[in-house]
Amino acid sequence: MKxxxxxxxxxxxxxxxxxxAAHCGRVAAQQAAPLARDPAPFNIxxxxxxxxxxxxxxxxxxxxxxDYRFLPLNAAGRALADSWSPAADEAAGEACKGYAAPAIMxxxxxxxxxxxxxxxxxxxIDTGTQTRLFHFDHTxxxxxxxxxxxxxxxxxxxxxxxxxxxxxxADRQGTLHVDTxxxxxxxxxxxxxxxxxxxxxxxxxxxxxxxxxxxxxxxQAFVDDPxxxxxxxxxxxxxxxxxxxxxxxxxxxxxx
Numbered sequence: 001m002k003x004x005x006x007x008x009x010x011x012x013x014x015x016x017x018x019x020x021a022a023h024c025g026r027v028a029a030q031q032a033a034p035l036a037r038d039p040a041p042f043n044i045x046x047x048x049x050x051x052x053x054x055x056x057x058x059x060x061x062x063x064x065x066x067d068y069r070f071l072p073l074n075a076a077g078r079a080l081a082d083s084w085s086p087a088a089d090e091a092a093g094e095a096c097k098g099y100a101a102p103a104i105m106x107x108x109x110x111x112x113x114x115x116x117x118x119x120x121x122x123x124x125i126d127t128g129t130q131t132r133l134f135h136f137d138h139t140x141x142x143x144x145x146x147x148x149x150x151x152x153x154x155x156x157x158x159x160x161x162x163x164x165x166x167x168x169x170a171d172r173q174g175t176l177h178v179d180t181x182x183x184x185x186x187x188x189x190x191x192x193x194x195x196x197x198x199x200x201x202x203x204x205x206x207x208x209x210x211x212x213x214x215x216x217x218x219x220q221a222f223v224d225d226p227x228x229x230x231x232x233x234x235x236x237x238x239x240x241x242x243x244x245x246x247x248x249x250x251x252x253x254x255x256x
């Protein structure tokens with residue numbers, strides 16, 4: 001109960017932060033070029049472990065066929081989900097369909113986040129050995145569609161900014177806004193719940209620091225798929241900062 005209450009508190013705090021930052025981010029985007037490492041409003045780099053406090057069965061295990069509660073599937077989406085065959089996915093070499101960007105942050109995992117370069121944030125996920133790249137350079141050419149797609153990022157500020165060109169400081173607050181497109185069709189949930197190549201996902205990454213100094217990374221995602229969803233799929237997941245990468249343990253994808 002204690003963990004569930006803390007999870008709800010984090011979700012409420014993150015919702016408020018995301019709404020404020022989304023508005024302020026639109027203003028900031030008009031005033032400055034895409035920003036990356038130096039003006040970050042918080043330090044997102046390091047190691048993080050997911051907290052599974054809600055939807056335990058759907059997140060910790062592969063749900064049984066036909067279990068797509070909490071997902072706004074339309075008739076086409078339900079029909080495709082009901083035809084799911086993990087054996088067929090394994091045979092086709094598509095065991096990673098359930099580890100794509102719209103699903104990967106919801107799986108039990110550890111993250112290693114660091115800067116690939118000054119304009120690219122790299123997120124390595126040990127579950128399924130997946131890598132997401134968040135590009136602050138929005139002029140990059142799209143590559144072939146992939147499970148992790150193409151993600152563009154920007155800092156959206158919600159607090160005072162003394163100097164956008166200076167390193168991050170306590171005077172600057174905000175969120176990391178990430179948009180993902182160019183996805184290879186995959187699963188929103190490992191039991192065959194589909195998403196199409198037309199899927200668009202927006203995420204907000206917020207840092208919440210508790211009174212005891214514990215840091216949580218709260219990720220809110222809004223998934224839009226006009227092919228298989230009747231409405232946006234909205235989800236919130238939380239990660240706790242770890243002191244090191246001792247528990248980081250890359251594993252292979254499994255369709256089961």
